[in-house]
Amino acid sequence: MSMAPIAVAAEVPSAPVAPTAGDGLGRPRAGWFVRITLLVVIILWLIPTLGVLVTSFRDEAVVDQTGWWTALAHPFRASEWTLENYRIALDTQGFQNAFLNSVAVAVPATVMPIAIAGFAAYAFSWMNFRGRNLMFVLVVGLMVVPLQMALIPILRLYTSGASIGSFRVIPDFDLNGTLLGVWLAHTGFGLPLATYLLRNYIGSLPSSIIESARIDGADHFTIFWRLVIPLSVPALAAFAIFQFLWVWNDLLVAYVFLGGTSQNRVLTIALQTLNGDHAEDWHLLTSAAFITMALPLAVFFSLQRYFVRGLTAGSVKG
Amino acid sequence: MAAIAVVAFAFSAAFGFLRDTEANRLGVVAVAIAVGIGGVFFVFWAMDQLVDALPGRVRESVRPYVFVGPALAILSVFLIYPVANTILISFRDAQSQDYVGLDNYRFVFTDESMLRSIRNSALWIVLVPAVAVTIGLVFATLADRLRRGEALAKSMIFLPMAISFVGAAVTWRLIYSYRPPGFGTNIGLFNSIKIGLGQEPVRWLQERPWNNLLLMAIMVWMQTGFAMVVLSAAIKALPDEILEAARIDGASEFQVFRRIVIPNILPTIVVVTTYMIINALKVFDIVFVIGSAETSGTEVIAERMIKWFFVSNNDGRGAAIAVVLFLAIIPVMIWNVRQFRQQEQLR
Numbered sequence: 125m126s127m128a129p130i131a132v133a134a135e136v137p138s139a140p141v142a143p144t145a146g147d148g149l150g151r152p153r154a155g156w157f158v159r160i161t162l163l164v165v166i167i168l169w170l171i172p173t174l175g176v177l178v179t180s181f182r183d184e185a186v187v188d189q190t191g192w193w194t195a196l197a198h199p200f201r202a203s204e205w206t207l208e209n210y211r212i213a214l215d216t217q218g219f220q221n222a223f224l225n226s227v228a229v230a231v232p233a234t235v236m237p238i239a240i241a242g243f244a245a246y247a248f249s250w251m252n253f254r255g256r257n258l259m260f261v262l263v264v265g266l267m268v269v270p271l272q273m274a275l276i277p278i279l280r281l282y283t284s285g286a287s288i289g290s291f292r293v294i295p296d297f298d299l300n301g302t303l304l305g306v307w308l309a310h311t312g313f314g315l316p317l318a319t320y321l322l323r324n325y326i327g328s329l330p331s332s333i334i335e336s337a338r339i340d341g342a343d344h345f346t347i348f349w350r351l352v353i354p355l356s357v358p359a360l361a362a363f364a365i366f367q368f369l370w371v372w373n374d375l376l377v378a379y380v381f382l383g384g385t386s387q388n389r390v391l392t393i394a395l396q397t398l399n400g401d402h403a404e405d406w407h408l409l410t411s412a413a414f415i416t417m418a419l420p421l422a423v424f425f426s427l428q429r430y431f432v433r434g435l436t437a438g439s440v441k442g
Numbered sequence: 443m444a445a446i447a448v449v450a451f452a453f454s455a456a457f458g459f460l461r462d463t464e465a466n467r468l469g470v471v472a473v474a475i476a477v478g479i480g481g482v483f484f485v486f487w488a489m490d491q492l493v494d495a496l497p498g499r500v501r502e503s504v505r506p507y508v509f510v511g512p513a514l515a516i517l518s519v520f521l522i523y524p525v526a527n528t529i530l531i532s533f534r535d536a537q538s539q540d541y542v543g544l545d546n547y548r549f550v551f552t553d554e555s556m557l558r559s560i561r562n563s564a565l566w567i568v569l570v571p572a573v574a575v576t577i578g579l580v581f582a583t584l585a586d587r588l589r590r591g592e593a594l595a596k597s598m599i600f601l602p603m604a605i606s607f608v609g610a611a612v613t614w615r616l617i618y619s620y621r622p623p624g625f626g627t628n629i630g631l632f633n634s635i636k637i638g639l640g641q642e643p644v645r646w647l648q649e650r651p652w653n654n655l656l657l658m659a660i661m662v663w664m665q666t667g668f669a670m671v672v673l674s675a676a677i678k679a680l681p682d683e684i685l686e687a688a689r690i691d692g693a694s695e696f697q698v699f700r701r702i703v704i705p706n707i708l709p710t711i712v713v714v715t716t717y718m719i720i721n722a723l724k725v726f727d728i729v730f731v732i733g734s735a736e737t738s739g740t741e742v743i744a745e746r747m748i749k750w751f752f753v754s755n756n757d758g759r760g761a762a763i764a765v766v767l768f769l770a771i772i773p774v775m776i777w778n779v780r781q782f783r784q785q786e787q788l789r
Contacts, residue, residue: 152695154587162584165577166598172613172663173601175631179616189627191634221467228471232478239482240512247509259510266521268775270724272747272764274520276757277527281519303474312520315513344505345490373606375727380752392608396731399612406616406629413612417605424604428597431604432671 176417180410181205187407209411213398217408218386219415222394226419228303229378229390230371233310234364240311241318242326242360246348248319249327250334260323266316275380278309282381299381306382310371318363325359326352361430369420369431391416446488453481485512525768532761546762556763559741562654566725566742569655571718574662575711578669582677583699585670596674600667607664607727614660615732618646647732650739657740660728665721669714676710677703709781716778720771743767 154162178192183206186195195204214220247253248260282300299305329352337347353360371377375392384393395409395416402408424431456477489508493501535542550556578599585595602610619630620643628634633643647653680703688698704711726744735741735749744767751760 152587153589154584158584158587162581162588162595165581166595169599169602169663169666171631172610172617173605175616176613187629189629191629191631193631224467224471228474231475232482235479236482239486240516243486243509244513247506251506251509253503253506253510256506259514263513263517266517268768268772269521269525270744270764270767270771272724272726272744273528273768274524275748276531276751276761276764277524278520280527303478307478308516309520312516315517316521319513344509345487348509369604373609375606375608375730376748379748392606395606395608395612399608399615399731400733404619404621404626406619409612410616413609416609420604420606421601424597424601432600 173417176410176413179406180209180414181207182209182407184209184405184407187410209407210415213408213412213415217394217398217412218389219391219394219412221386222389222391223415225382225388226372226390226392229306229310229382230368232303233307233314233371234368236307237311237314237318237367238322238360238364241315241322242353242356243348244319245322245326246344246352248323249329250347251344260319263316264320267320271313271376274309274313275376278312279380301381301383301385301388303382306377309377309381310367310374313377314367314370318367321363322356322359325356329355358430361427365423365427365430369423372420446491449484450488453477453484528761528764531757532765533758535758536756538757542758546758547766549759550762550766555736555741556746558739559743559746562739562741563723563743565654566658566661566722567719570658570661570665570722571715573658574666574718575669575673575715577662578666578714579673579711581666582670582674583703586674586677596667596670599670602664603667605664607725608731610660610664611728611731614656614663615647618656620645620647648738653738654740657728657732661722661725665718669718672714673707673710676707680706709784712781713778716774716781719774720778723767723770723774743770 175192178195179187182192182195183204186204195201198204214223244263248256279300282297282305285297299308333351333355334347337351342350373392375396378390378393379396382388382390382393384397389397395412398409398412456473486508489511490505493505493508496504531538532546533541533543535545551560581599582596585592588595605613616629617631619628620633621628622645628637628643630646632646636643646656684702684706685698688702693701724744725742726748729735729740729742729745730748732740735745741749743763747760747763747767750756750763
C-alpha cells in the first residue's frame with residue numbers, strides 16, 4: 125500500500141539477537157514482573173488458536189456439552205478424542221476439493237506477478253528507454269488504489285467485455301469463475317508492490333556484474349534468466365511467501381471472481397459457507413478452520429525468517 | 443517461429459480442458475499450475491524471440507518494452523482503467539443505465555446504515571491501530587530484556603498474522619459463542635466465565651454498540667504481531683550509547699523508554715500506525731463473516747461496498763462507496779509517504 129514499511133523491513137534482523145549478558149550498564153535484564161507480563165500476553169494470544177486446535181480433535185458429543193479447556197484436565201481420556209471431524213470436513217464438506225483449488229489458485233497467482241514484475245524491474249534498472257522514470261512512478265503510485273476500486277469494472281470486463289459507445293474494445297472473454305480470471309486479478313493487485321520491491325533489489329545489484337556479462341555478449345534475456353534471477357533469490361523468496369499467503373488467505377477476490385460453487389470454491393469460501401450453514405457445529409467448524417490454517421502455519425514455522433521479511437515488506441498492499 | 447505457434451496452441455487447448463473438464467481434481471490442479479506458470483514464462487520467451495527476428499536497428503529499442511509491456515498492460519486493465527470506470531459508475535444508477543448525478547453519494551452520506559458504517563470505520567481506524575501499536579510496543583520493549591526465548595516469545599504473538607481473516611473470525615466466534623436457554627450448553631469462553639461468576643450468559647455479538655469492540659479485538663489479535671516485529675527492529679537499531687548515557691545520568695528505565703526510546707523510534711511508530719489505519723479502513727472479511735451487520739449495527743465502509751455491489755447488485759452505490767474509501771485512503775498515504783521521506787533523510 126505504501127512504500128514506507130519497506131524501509132523498516134530492511135532493518136528486520138534475520139534472527140533476533142539476545143542481548144549479551146553482563147555488559148555492565150547495557151540493556152537491563154528481565155525481572156519477574158516483566159516475565160509474568162510477557163507470559164500473560166503470550167497466553168492471551170495463544171488461547172484462541174489453542175481453542176480451535178483442541179476442539180477440532182474432540183468428539184462431537186463432548187464438544188457440544190463442555191468447553192474445550194475441560195479436555196485439558198483429562199487429556200488421556202481416549203474416548204473423547206477423534207479424527208472423525210477432519211474426515212467429515214475433508215470428504216463430506218468438500219474441503220479436500222477446496223484445498224486443491226486453493227493450491228491451484230495460489231501457486232500460479234504467486235509466480236505470475238513475480239515473473240512479470242521481475243522482467244519489468246530488470247528493465248527499469250538496467251535498460252534505457254523513453255519514459256522509463258515516468259512509467260516506474262506510475263507503477264509505484266498505483267499502490268494507493270484499494271482493491272475495492274477495481275472490483276466492479278473487472279467483473280464487468282470478465283462477464284461482458286468493454287465497449288466505447290457501440291464499439292467493442294475488449295471482447296467478452298468469459299473469464300468469470302475461471303482460474304485464469306483469478307490469477308490475472310491477483311497478478312494485477314500484486315504487481316505494484318512486487319515491481320517496487322524487486323526494482324529496489326535488482327537495481328542494487330553491482331553494475332559491474334551486469335556490464336561484464338553484456339561485454340561477453342550475453343543478451344538481456346540471458347542476463348535476466350541466468351544472472352539476475354539467481355542473485356535475487358532472497359528478495360524473490362520474501363515476496364513469494366508474502367504473496368502466497370495473501371492469496372491463500374484472501375476471501376474477497378475469490379468471492380467475487382471465482383464464486384462459491386462446490387467445484388470452484390477455495391478454502392476461505394468453503395469455510396465462510398460452512399460458518400453460515402453450520403454455525404453451531406463447532407466440531408466441524410474448528411476442524412475446517414484448522415484445515416485452512418494448516419499450510420500458512422507450516423510456512424510460518426518453517427520459513428519464519430523470510431516470512432517476517434515478506435510480511436513486513438508486503439503488508440502494505442491491497 | 444513454428445515452435446511458438448505449437449506451444450501457443452498447446453496452451454489454448456489446455457485452457458479449454460481446464461474450463462470444461464470433469465476430470466480428477468488433482469490432475470486438473472496439476473495441469474492448472476503447469477499452464478499458469480509455464481504460460482507466463484512462455485509469453486516472455488516468445489516475445490523475446492519475435493524481437494530477435496526484427497531488423498538490427500530497431501531490435502534493441504523495442505526490447506525494453508517487451509520486458510515492461512506485460513506489467514503495464516496488466517496494470518492498465520486491472521488498476522488504471524477500473525479507477526476511471528468506477529468513478530463513472532458511481533454517477534450512474536444501479537445497472538448503470540442512467541446518469542443520476544450525486545444521488546449515490548447523497549445515499550452514502552444520508553442512509554442510516556451507511557452513516558453507522560462511517561462511524562464504525564472511524565472507530566476502527568482509531569482504536570485498532572492505537573491498541574495494536576501500544577501492545578506491540580510494550581511487548582517489544584519488554585521482550586528485548588529477555589536473555590533467552592525472545593524469538594520464541596515474539597513468534598507466539600506474530601503467529602495469528604499467518605491466519606486468514608475468515609479463519610480468525612471463526613476462531614473468535616467460538617470465544618464469543620452464545621446459546622439461548624434450551625439450545626444447549628454455552629461452550630464459549632466468555633460465557634463460561636460469566637456463568638462461572640454466577641451471571642447470566644450474554645449474546646455478545648448482538649450487544650450494541652459493544653459488539654463493534656469485540657470485532658476490533660479480532661483485528662488487534664491479528665495485527666499486534668506486525669507492529670511488535672517492526673518496532674522491535676527499530677528499538678534494536680537504537681545506538682547503545684545514547685541509552686547508556688541516559689542510564690549513567692541516573693534515568694529510570696521508564697524515563698529511558700519515554701524520553702529516549704519513544705522519541706527516537708517515533709518515525710517508525712507513525713509509519714506502522716498509518717499502515718494499520720489503511721488496513722483498518724479496508725477491513726471487510728471480519729464483519730462479513732461474522733454476519734448480520736445491519737441487525738447488529740457493525741457495518742463498516744468496505745463491507746458496505748461489497749453488500750451493495752455484490753449482494754444487492756447496485757453497482758452505482760457500490761462504486762460511490764469505493765470512491766469514498768479511495769478518497770479516505772489518499773491523505774493517510776500522503777502522511778505515510780511524507781513520514782517515510784523524513785525518516786530516509788535522517789539516515
